[in-house]
Amino acid sequence: MAIIAIKYIYMEWLLTFGYIGMFIGAFLAATVIPFSSDILLIQLIALGGNPIITVITATIGNWLGGLTSYWLGRLGKWEWIEKWLKVSREKLEKQKRAVDKWGSVLAFLSWVPIIGDILAIALGFYKTKFVQTALFMFIGKAARYILWAVITLKIFPL
Numbered sequence: 001m002a003i004i005a006i007k008y009i010y011m012e013w014l015l016t017f018g019y020i021g022m023f024i025g026a027f028l029a030a031t032v033i034p035f036s037s038d039i040l041l042i043q044l045i046a047l048g049g050n051p052i053i054t055v056i057t058a059t060i061g062n063w064l065g066g067l068t069s070y071w072l073g074r075l076g077k078w079e080w081i082e083k084w085l086k087v088s089r090e091k092l093e094k095q096k097r098a099v100d101k102w103g104s105v106l107a108f109l110s111w112v113p114i115i116g117d118i119l120a121i122a123l124g125f126y127k128t129k130f131v132q133t134a135l136f137m138f139i140g141k142a143a144r145y146i147l148w149a150v151i152t153l154k155i156f157p158l
Helices: 002-015 018-029 037-046 051-075 078-084 089-109 115-125 130-155
Strands: none
Touching (some): 002 018, 002 037, 018 037, 037 130, 051 115, 051 130, 078 089, 089 115, 089 130
């Protein structure tokens, strides 16, 4: 219960900063910090924020947060994963084959709650092509926010 209250207070606080708060919230939501930028986007639009500016701000913030996760993954070493997380070399190689099969296209799914953050880290860890990964990540995140904006505008028309 306390975590929900803290998240609510945090979102309300970010909302007071308008688009800057949206950017910060979206950035943090794309990292391993459990936070919902979707709710922040809905609130900002419902309170009269410009939907286009809100979507652009959220997309760029979330995209940059996802790229941060990607680069953190890129810093990882197989030996660390084996030693500290107790993941076998065979399992890492199996995951690498799956990532290699789909490649940067997987970044399109980096918006999905919980697994998207892990996916962004994995894409960096397995060293997918950065430009393609960044492009697919941007498209996926933008599509998500556009969808939420459209739904919000249906419920709370301007």
